[in-house]
Amino acid sequence: MVTSVDLAYDYPVLGAFWTVMWIFLWVMWLVLLFRIVVDIFRDHEMSGWAKAAWLLFLILIPFLGVLVYVIARGGNMGRREIKHAQEQQEAFNAYIREAAGSPSPGKATADDLVKLSELRAKGELNDEEFRQAKEKLLA
Template identity: 75%
Template sequence: MDLSVYLAYDYPVLGAFWTVMWIFLWVMWLFLLFRIIVDVFRDHEMSGWLKAVWVLFLLLIPFLGVLVYVIARGKDMGKREVQHAQERQDAFNSYIRETVKDPGRAGADDLVRLSELKAKGDLSEEEFQKAKQKLLG
């Protein structure tokens, strides 16, 4: 009966290094593949048929497809990413502007300030009612 013991030196450090390196490269390649697929669908200048051809090329011959895409269209990938980030930032800024300009919210804040002034005694009841009527229309 063979009672051999497997120790850590049975799997050399260099072998572990190569394993980790190949896993890292595989993950990076998958990341690049999905990044390219996102870029294909994000490009508004490309027609639907051309997008379908690129996706088929990427799925049927993935390594060659990624290499060809990066060579042919890689330069503009960064520009499209910056453009997309700018569009998202503009949409966020317009949302913030619309939220801040909400007339119902501004009127409520003004009414709170008026009631605080009245509570401190800076406004009389008559002045408070006039200002309140003016705010409410």
């Protein structure tokens, strides 16, 4: 004779809801904790001793440390995040310009000037057009 075991019978829906709620809050707290640790290391205005003190506070008393950090320094966390994202975007754009071989904005390369002089030598540009194009490249 086979007996079936109903595992979910003793676990009501409200109990499942609270379990999911606690897991969600725990994951949210971990995400906040790691964002704070990243923010501590990202802040270049904070001294090394202050960073060490905040990290020690977060390790020894994590819940209170997170709460105090968000109250004391939470207002500028977003600004530091935006600044970091802008720096990353600028570095990415510079890398793309370098990899593609295009000059930085406002910088003329020798190749551009050679092409311009070749157009002048072929007669496709007169002296005035050549002078204007050269000034535009060198500006």
